[in-house]
Amino acid sequence: MAYASITGWGKYLPERVMKNSELEKMVDTSDDWIVTRTGIRERHIVGDDEATSTMAVAAGRKALEVAGLRPQDLDLIILATCSPDRIVPASAAYVQHAIGASKAAAFDAMAGCSGSLYALVTAYQFIASGAYKNVLVVGSESLTRAIDWTDRSTCVLFGDGAGAVVVQANEHSTDMLSFVLGNDGSGADLLYAPGPCGKRTNGITNGHYYLCMDGREVFRFAVNTLADAAKQVVDAAGLKISDIDLFIPHQANQRITQAAMKALHLSSEKVFVNLDRYGNLSAASAMVALCEAAEQGRLKEGDLVVLVAFGAGLSWAAMVLRWQPN
Helix, strand or coil: CCEEEEEEEEEECCCEEEEHHHHHCCCCCCHHHHHHHHCCCEEEECCCCCCHHHHHHHHHHHHHHHHCCCHHHCCEEEEECCCCCCCCCCHHHHHHHHHCCCCCEEEEECECECHHHHHHHHHHHHHHCCCCCEEEEEEEECHHHHCCCCCHHHHCCECCEEEEEEEEEECCCCCEEEEEEEECHHHHHHEECCCCCCCCCCCCCCCCCCCEECHHHHHHHHHHHHHHHHHHHHHHCCCCHHHCCEEEECCCCHHHHHHHHHHHCCCHHHECCCHHHHCECHHHHHHHHHHHHHHCCCCCCCCEEEEEEEECCCEEEEEEEECCCC
8 A cells, every 4th residue: 555645735815805894885794793603804706817727726836836746747636626617527627737737637526615625535545546646636616606695694605715735655654544524415405506407496596506505504514513523533543632733624604613612622722714814715625724724834744633624415524634744
């Protein structure tokens, strides 16, 4: 079995920033209400000349640079997204061409906000099997293009951006110590976006590609799942919660994160949060947060980190990493 570790990381956020004060002029809401209920103060919005694939390319190039890897050295590109450029082909195909990874296979992974962790676990499995040596994993979203800006229950929550990591084979050790993946399809209709290839859209969305969410039920699911998945993956690694140096939860809602912190008996110093600046980046959330934690020095050599996410599906994913990028 081949070993693997993360050797590079990078992120991209669109230039346009939408503050809560701008949303106050669009829907019946206020900065105080948004901050109190979600913890979000601003979010980045994809530009007219940008797309999920272009943001993924920008983040991917930065990750390759940190890893000291050439695009032509890549064996595989996995792009996690809920907002692909097109239904067909995979947005990963555009990334592969734009980056110049001429030898790489490429496909999209769709598992809601858990998608980038699903993709990251998949990358480790390809390397562990001996099939590939160099894999680029990207989470990228332009989900605000599927948002109804007259619906305050969803439009205040989401933002756009991309994060990427390079996973490479090595001869020493694997930094992923354990993982947990799960899904409860009975909740599939609690968070979805009707699409042209699916069932006929309902009257509420009026035929548009707008994200639909039962916020109350998704919140209840998330509060229970975030802590449970973290406990499971830490147990699977043969560790205790107190052993973990940093928790990086899906950045969806500060109340969800706070509930999980309480259930896990975590102090705020051990939890990474960038929700206030970006909002919910869906499949890009975990990758952008991991990149920022590395850039800010929150991750040191040998640190144990837990990544945990939940999303449409209803899906969940978690992993324990021992940070050893060198």
